Amino acid sequence: MVNFEAKGKDLFIDGNKVQKAWESWNGWYWFGVKRERTQDSLIGDRICKDDTIWYGLVQGFEEEWGYFSQAEIESLKPKTWEIKKVDIPYSGRRR
16 A cells, blocks of 8 residues: 655655656546656557656556556547646545
Protein backbone atom coordinates (compact mmCIF):
# COMPACT_ATOMS: atom_id res chain seq x y z
CA MET A 1 0.00 0.00 0.00
CA VAL A 2 1.34 3.42 -0.94
CA ASN A 3 1.27 6.56 1.17
CA PHE A 4 -0.33 9.72 -0.28
CA GLU A 5 0.54 12.97 1.49
CA ALA A 6 -0.53 16.47 0.49
CA LYS A 7 1.95 19.15 1.58
CA GLY A 8 0.84 22.65 0.71
CA LYS A 9 0.15 22.70 -3.03
CA ASP A 10 2.03 19.45 -3.73
CA LEU A 11 1.30 15.73 -3.55
CA PHE A 12 3.88 13.23 -2.38
CA ILE A 13 3.53 9.50 -2.88
CA ASP A 14 5.85 7.38 -0.73
CA GLY A 15 7.93 10.53 -0.27
CA ASN A 16 8.19 11.26 -4.03
CA LYS A 17 6.84 14.60 -5.27
CA VAL A 18 4.35 14.24 -8.11
CA GLN A 19 5.45 16.36 -11.09
CA LYS A 20 2.58 15.60 -13.47
CA ALA A 21 -0.59 13.49 -13.33
CA TRP A 22 -3.36 12.17 -15.57
CA GLU A 23 -6.78 10.67 -15.00
CA SER A 24 -9.10 8.57 -17.14
CA TRP A 25 -12.86 8.26 -17.40
CA ASN A 26 -12.64 4.70 -16.00
CA GLY A 27 -10.80 5.70 -12.81
CA TRP A 28 -7.20 5.03 -13.76
CA TYR A 29 -4.49 7.47 -12.58
CA TRP A 30 -0.89 8.02 -13.66
CA PHE A 31 1.38 10.00 -11.32
CA GLY A 32 4.75 10.99 -12.81
CA VAL A 33 7.36 11.57 -10.13
CA LYS A 34 10.51 11.50 -12.29
CA ARG A 35 10.98 12.42 -15.94
CA GLU A 36 13.32 9.64 -17.05
CA ARG A 37 14.05 10.42 -20.68
CA THR A 38 12.60 11.32 -24.07
CA GLN A 39 12.43 8.99 -27.01
CA ASP A 40 10.64 8.51 -30.32
CA SER A 41 7.78 6.09 -29.61
CA LEU A 42 5.56 4.10 -31.93
CA ILE A 43 1.98 4.70 -30.77
CA GLY A 44 -0.52 2.89 -32.95
CA ASP A 45 0.65 3.49 -36.51
CA ARG A 46 2.51 6.76 -35.94
CA ILE A 47 5.83 7.81 -34.47
CA CYS A 48 5.64 10.31 -31.60
CA LYS A 49 8.84 12.35 -31.55
CA ASP A 50 10.33 13.32 -28.18
CA ASP A 51 7.86 11.28 -26.13
CA THR A 52 8.46 11.75 -22.40
CA ILE A 53 8.95 8.54 -20.43
CA TRP A 54 7.97 8.92 -16.77
CA TYR A 55 8.67 6.87 -13.69
CA GLY A 56 5.76 6.91 -11.28
CA LEU A 57 2.72 5.28 -9.78
CA VAL A 58 -0.09 3.89 -11.89
CA GLN A 59 -3.44 3.14 -10.30
CA GLY A 60 -5.15 0.81 -12.76
CA PHE A 61 -6.51 -2.65 -12.08
CA GLU A 62 -3.65 -2.83 -9.61
CA GLU A 63 -1.42 -0.18 -8.05
CA GLU A 64 2.19 -0.34 -9.17
CA TRP A 65 5.34 1.70 -9.67
CA GLY A 66 6.91 1.68 -13.11
CA TYR A 67 7.56 3.49 -16.39
CA PHE A 68 4.96 4.92 -18.73
CA SER A 69 4.74 6.97 -21.90
CA GLN A 70 3.17 10.43 -21.82
CA ALA A 71 2.36 10.22 -25.57
CA GLU A 72 0.53 6.93 -25.07
CA ILE A 73 -1.65 8.41 -22.31
CA GLU A 74 -2.34 11.53 -24.37
CA SER A 75 -3.22 9.39 -27.42
CA LEU A 76 -6.28 8.19 -25.47
CA LYS A 77 -7.88 11.67 -25.33
CA PRO A 78 -10.70 12.50 -24.65
CA LYS A 79 -10.88 9.42 -22.38
CA THR A 80 -7.79 10.66 -20.50
CA TRP A 81 -6.74 14.13 -19.46
CA GLU A 82 -3.96 15.88 -17.58
CA ILE A 83 -4.91 16.79 -14.02
CA LYS A 84 -4.57 20.49 -13.27
CA LYS A 85 -1.64 21.18 -10.94
CA VAL A 86 -3.97 22.72 -8.34
CA ASP A 87 -6.04 19.49 -8.27
CA ILE A 88 -3.16 16.99 -8.04
CA PRO A 89 -3.03 16.97 -4.18
CA TYR A 90 -6.62 15.70 -4.13
CA SER A 91 -6.30 13.11 -6.92
CA GLY A 92 -6.00 9.35 -6.91
CA ARG A 93 -7.65 6.51 -5.10
CA ARG A 94 -6.97 6.58 -1.37
CA ARG A 95 -7.68 3.82 1.11
